[in-house]
Amino acid sequence: MFQVFRFLRWALAPRTSPHARSRRSLALSAAVILIAFVLPAPSNPARAQEAAPAGSETRGLWVLRSSLTSPAAIAALVRTAKDQGFNTLLVQVRGRADAYYTTDLEPRASDLARQPAAFDPLATLLAEARPQGIRVHAWVSVNLVSSAAALPASAEHLVYRHPEWLMVPRAVAQDLAKLDPGNPAYVGKIARWTRAESEIAEFRAEIRPKIASEARRALDADEATDLFAYPDRFPAEWTAFRRARLTALVSRIREGVRAARPSALLTAAVFPDPQDAFSERMQDWRGWLGSRLVDAVAPMAYTQEPARFAEQIAAARDIAGGRVIWAGIGAYRLTPAQTIENIQAARRLGAGGFVLFSYDSLTGPKPPAPDYLPTVSRAFDK
Numbered sequence: 001m002f003q004v005f006r007f008l009r010w011a012l013a014p015r016t017s018p019h020a021r022s023r024r025s026l027a028l029s030a031a032v033i034l035i036a037f038v039l040p041a042p043s044n045p046a047r048a049q050e051a052a053p054a055g056s057e058t059r060g061l062w063v064l065r066s067s068l069t070s071p072a073a074i075a076a077l078v079r080t081a082k083d084q085g086f087n088t089l090l091v092q093v094r095g096r097a098d099a100y101y102t103t104d105l106e107p108r109a110s111d112l113a114r115q116p117a118a119f120d121p122l123a124t125l126l127a128e129a130r131p132q133g134i135r136v137h138a139w140v141s142v143n144l145v146s147s148a149a150a151l152p153a154s155a156e157h158l159v160y161r162h163p164e165w166l167m168v169p170r171a172v173a174q175d176l177a178k179l180d181p182g183n184p185a186y187v188g189k190i191a192r193w194t195r196a197e198s199e200i201a202e203f204r205a206e207i208r209p210k211i212a213s214e215a216r217r218a219l220d221a222d223e224a225t226d227l228f229a230y231p232d233r234f235p236a237e238w239t240a241f242r243r244a245r246l247t248a249l250v251s252r253i254r255e256g257v258r259a260a261r262p263s264a265l266l267t268a269a270v271f272p273d274p275q276d277a278f279s280e281r282m283q284d285w286r287g288w289l290g291s292r293l294v295d296a297v298a299p300m301a302y303t304q305e306p307a308r309f310a311e312q313i314a315a316a317r318d319i320a321g322g323r324v325i326w327a328g329i330g331a332y333r334l335t336p337a338q339t340i341e342n343i344q345a346a347r348r349l350g351a352g353g354f355v356l357f358s359y360d361s362l363t364g365p366k367p368p369a370p371d372y373l374p375t376v377s378r379a380f381d382k
Contacts (some may be wrong), residue, residue, distance in 0.1 A: 058353025302330025359375035
């Protein structure tokens with residue numbers, strides 16, 4: 001999931017939204033990296049305005065799309081969640097601009113190629129989970145749309161249908177400005193640069209402190225281009241512009257969800273430090289909650305330090321006021337005892353529940369500890 005990616009600062013051509021991106025992924029403009037919206041499909045619409053039924057806490061699992069590729073895998077997921085006392089599944093139904101549900105908006109995920117065309121992972125999961133009283137939220141990865149190492153095979157993929165929407169790395173923006181986005185060389189150039197980007201950045205970071213200050217200034221000057229005159233001259237305004245664009249996107253999603261299903265919840269997984277989220281990630285989740293653009297947030301407090309975790313959840317609770325927060329716990333990097341400690345801390349701090357990342361890492365061939373989920377679940381009611 002999100003936390004596995006390392007992010008660098010990007011500047012883009014004026015037609016796109018310029019900020020962080022993953023080392024090996026192509027990204028859509030106007031959506032900040034690592035925002036994930038989740039939409040529940042509740043079996044009881046009267047309860048849909050609640051993040052959890054009255055008197056209960058959300059006990060959730062993030063589920064990667066790799067666990068949705070067959071009916072057997074979905075049945076195992078629901079059985080595990082039920083047996084271990086989890087009542088909520090946040091499942092990745094849009095991975096890289098592909099669909100793990102039936103739709104004509106985006107191509108069917110290539111990982112489903114061996115399954116019958118009638119197989120709909122989300123519909124199958126809903127049919128399995130509802131009788132067990134398990135709530136299902138559709139986790140949509142908004143920004144990442146492709147791996148640069150292996151471009152999508154489907155000609156219907158967004159990368160090919162709308163290459164003009166892709167973020168443009170500053171280092172190749174001038175060259176790309178000369179190309180029509182419909183030219184295959186356009187996407188190819190972005191992909192090739194992205195594959196090599198991490199090595200270039202690491203070399204620059206290592207060599208720059210060793211260069212005399214005058215030489216550094218000359219090199220920095222060489223990086224500037226007329227294409228970025230306005231953003232470079234007004235950086236604070238440019239940042240505010242990008243943040244406003246992201247909030248506008250959240251607002252449009254809110255309106256779309258409300259029109260399609262008024263009872264549905266819209267929630268967001270966010271960076272836990274509100275100032276970092278606001279200034280560096282363009283996520284004004286404090287404002288989103290205050291304006292009721294989202295119904296709940298899940299701060300991804302994936303630290304391994306208990307005190308830091310408590311600090312981040314306490315801060316999120318204070319910011320949220322009466323709005324719902326779910327404590328995001330990076331269980332994949334914690335022992336069962338550490339995860340239990342974080343769950344208990346979240347409860348003491350008044351969180352509406354917790355979500356563990358992730359089902360797949362905790363039940364796969366190399367879990368952090370044997371019987372991870374059974375060990376954690378035994379402490380749920382203590």
